[in-house]
Amino acid sequence: xxxxxxxxxxxxxxxxxxxxxxxxxxxxxxxxxxxxxxxxxxxxxxxxxxxxxxxxxxxxxxxxxxxxxxxxxxxxxxxxx
Numbered sequence: 001x002x003x004x005x006x007x008x009x010x011x012x013x014x015x016x017x018x019x020x021x022x023x024x025x026x027x028x029x030x031x032x033x034x035x036x037x038x039x040x041x042x043x044x045x046x047x048x049x050x051x052x053x054x055x056x057x058x059x060x061x062x063x064x065x066x067x068x069x070x071x072x073x074x075x076x077x078x079x080x081x
Contacts, residue, residue: 036048037051
């Protein structure tokens with residue numbers, strides 16, 4: 001529910017959960033698995049910070065031989081995860 005310009009309002013459930021409004025999730029690119037860090041200042045003002053926790057962040061990296069094993073050969077033999 002939109003309130004004043006730039007703010008949104010949600011209701012706290014009986015279990016203490018809140019829903020991030022869809023418009024904010026889209027604008028801030030918040031996806032399932034992301035984490036939210038809650039902070040308060042000395043005046044009691046609440047702020048949150050989104051911490052991205054995306055799975056597969058390293059999927060685009062190629063294996064590199066570090067000298068002890070040959071990652072390229074191991075991937076050829078056993079396959080990629």
